[in-house]
Amino acid sequence: MSDLVSWSRIKNLPGPAWVLLLGNFFVRGSYFMVWPFISVLLYQKFKLSATEIGLWLTSAALLAVVLGFYAGYLSDRFGRYPLLLAAAVLGTFAFSCFALVQSKEGFICCIFLSTLPRALWDAPSKAWLGDSLPDPKDRELALQGLYFMVNAGAAIGPLLGLSAGMTGNPLTFFITAFSYFALGVAVLFFRQKPKQSLQSYNPMRFGQTLFLLKKDQLFLLVIVANILVTFIYAHCDSSLIQYLTRAEVPELVALISAMIILNSTVIVLFQFPLLRLMAGWPVVSRIYAGLLLLAVSQLGFALNPPEWFWGWIAAVFVLSLGEAILFANMNVHLDQLAPASLRGSYFGAASLYAIGYSLSPVLGGVILDLWGGPALFAISFSLCLAVFISYRYSGKLKRPDFIQLELEWQEQAKQGTIAGS
Numbered sequence: 001m002s003d004l005v006s007w008s009r010i011k012n013l014p015g016p017a018w019v020l021l022l023g024n025f026f027v028r029g030s031y032f033m034v035w036p037f038i039s040v041l042l043y044q045k046f047k048l049s050a051t052e053i054g055l056w057l058t059s060a061a062l063l064a065v066v067l068g069f070y071a072g073y074l075s076d077r078f079g080r081y082p083l084l085l086a087a088a089v090l091g092t093f094a095f096s097c098f099a100l101v102q103s104k105e106g107f108i109c110c111i112f113l114s115t116l117p118r119a120l121w122d123a124p125s126k127a128w129l130g131d132s133l134p135d136p137k138d139r140e141l142a143l144q145g146l147y148f149m150v151n152a153g154a155a156i157g158p159l160l161g162l163s164a165g166m167t168g169n170p171l172t173f174f175i176t177a178f179s180y181f182a183l184g185v186a187v188l189f190f191r192q193k194p195k196q197s198l199q200s201y202n203p204m205r206f207g208q209t210l211f212l213l214k215k216d217q218l219f220l221l222v223i224v225a226n227i228l229v230t231f232i233y234a235h236c237d238s239s240l241i242q243y244l245t246r247a248e249v250p251e252l253v254a255l256i257s258a259m260i261i262l263n264s265t266v267i268v269l270f271q272f273p274l275l276r277l278m279a280g281w282p283v284v285s286r287i288y289a290g291l292l293l294l295a296v297s298q299l300g301f302a303l304n305p306p307e308w309f310w311g312w313i314a315a316v317f318v319l320s321l322g323e324a325i326l327f328a329n330m331n332v333h334l335d336q337l338a339p340a341s342l343r344g345s346y347f348g349a350a351s352l353y354a355i356g357y358s359l360s361p362v363l364g365g366v367i368l369d370l371w372g373g374p375a376l377f378a379i380s381f382s383l384c385l386a387v388f389i390s391y392r393y394s395g396k397l398k399r400p401d402f403i404q405l406e407l408e409w410q411e412q413a414k415q416g417t418i419a420g421s
Contacts, residue, residue, distance in 0.1 A: 016132045016190050017142050020125050023183040025149040027091070027176075032157030032260070038111065039238055039361075040256075043245065046104045050242045054365030057238060060112045061358030064119035065351055072123030072348015080131065080344070081187065083124040088184025091117035095177035099170035117180060119354075123347035130335060130343045140332050144275060147328040151267040213349055218397040219337050223352055225390040226330055230356030232294060232380045232387075233327075236263070236319065237357075239364030240301065243373035247306035255309060259316045266320035274325055283333045287391060290326025293318055295384035302377035337399075 013021075039057070042048045048056075075083050094113035101107055126143065133139045213219065241256055249255060278286050300315030338346035367376045 013138065013142060014132050016128055019183075019186045019190055020129060021142070021145050021149045023186055024125075024146060025153045027153070027179045027183055028150045029153030029157040029179075032153065032264075039241055040245070042107070043242075046107070050246070050365035050368050051362065052365075053242070054238065054361035054363070056108050056111060058358045058360075058362035060115045061354055061361075063112060064115040065354045065358060067116060068119035068122060068351025068354065069348050071120050072127070072344045072346070072351065074344075075124035075127055075348070076342060076344035080124040080128040083120050084128070084187045085184055087117045087120035087124075088180050088187060090120065091180030092177045092184065095173045095180065099173035099177070119351060123344055123351060126331065126335075126347045127344035130338075130340070136336075139335055143331045143335060144271065144328050147331065148268065148271050151264040151271075153264075213342075213345065216337075216399060218394055218399050219346070219349075221390060221394045221397060222333070222337070223349060225387045225394070226350070226353050227356040228383050228387045228390075229291075229294070229326065229330070230353045231360050231363075232298065232356070232383055233319075233323065234357040234360035235301075235364050235376065235380060236316070238361040239368060239376060240373075242365065243368055243376070244306070244312075246368070247373070249306050249309075249312075251309065255312060258313060262313060262316050263320045263323070266317060267324040270321060271324040271328060274321075275328075278325070283329050283336065284391060284395070286325055286329045287333065288388065290322045290324075290329065291384055291388050291391070293322030294326060295381055295388075297322060298377045298381040298384060302374045302381065306373075 039053050042053045042056070071083050090113070094110060094117060097106075097113060098110040101110055126146070129142045129146070130139055133142055236259075240259075244252060244255065278289070281289075297315050297319035300311070300318060304311035304315060334346060334350055335343075364376055367379065
């Protein structure tokens with residue numbers, strides 16, 4: 001593991017990997033110029049309640065979950081490039097519309113549109129990394145680097161978009177649209193490159209792919225556990241901000257921006273040092289460490305007085321350390337679980353993590369309206385413990401023999417017992 005982050009390994013990553021790494025930096029940087037302030041705009045400009053804001057954000061995220069699941073399968077069957085190009089085109093269109101609409105209805109429609117590009121991009125792009133990088137260490141480095149670049153962009157975006165994002169300045173939305181356009185051009189440039197692997201593409205129909213996925217009980221339990229992780233973490237994007245807004249904390253805008261920037265900055269500064277520190281740890285042990293820090297941060301949110309600025313900053317710092325360990329290694333863990341022929345489908349199924357993101361705003365809003373912020377974060381702490389127990393139990397589950405399952409499927413398919421779709 002000592003050579004995992006060596007310069008020689010980094011510079012030898014192929015062109016498609018650099019498209020993903022650099023492209024995600026610019027897209028996410030521009031995206032975070034506007035997205036963190038969407039819930040504030042809905043509240044201040046259109047006077048929506050916490051539950052209404054949560055409902056719309058949840059509905060949009062659920063649509064993205066369904067699309068993301070299917071996108072992974074489509075990339076296995078038809079290739080990565082069509083999905084990546086579609087994501088770039090849709091992102092360009094969605095954020096251009098954001099810049100032009102003025103009505104509440106139009107703004108809500110744009111929220112739905114803006115969640116779809118990531119759904120189309122996420123699973124095919126990670127599968128593309130796997131196709132391009134047969135060495136497991138190269139894949140882990142690229143997945144760690146992908147998360148690093150996303151957060152580097154997220155650290156810069158809010159700083160650049162602070163004043164414009166709070167007022168809905170059209171320029172910030174156009175910058176995000178242009179970033180997606182530039183990413184689409186880069187994907188087109190590498191379309192004919194010979195390093196793309198075709199051997200991982202799977203001709204199975206969607207129903208047949210689901211038949212194989214449901215046999216992997218370890219994978220299914222990991223999916224459920226990670227849905228809970230994203231549910232807990234997503235409160236920092238929506239419910240926490242709503243709680244702080246309604247509590248009328250001093251210097252609200254400065255606090256929100258400081259928390260967002262601190263979150264991404266900590267990940268940028270600490271992700272790879274923490275990776276070196278945990279070099280000899282199994283991936284699941286790293287996930288345990290991340291869960292512990294996530295649980296401590298939830299206690300901090302539950303107990304901190306609303307007016308104590310530095311208490312919120314400290315809790316976000318702990319949360320960010322946990323995130324730096326947890327989320328990158330969740331991707332690495334999933335890559336280790338996925339058979340090569342189903343890599344896109346496994347990462348597509350991981351889009352179900354977004355169920356946690358999608359339920360978090362609406363359930364968080366309801367809990368805020370009924371019981372308040374401390375109760376919300378106390379519940380989140382309890383869920384951290386449930387996730388830890390789930391991961392401990394998952395190690396006892398056996399994985400299926402995929403080769404044998406595919407042979408069984410072929411035999412059953414001949415008898416018409418499995419319906420494709």
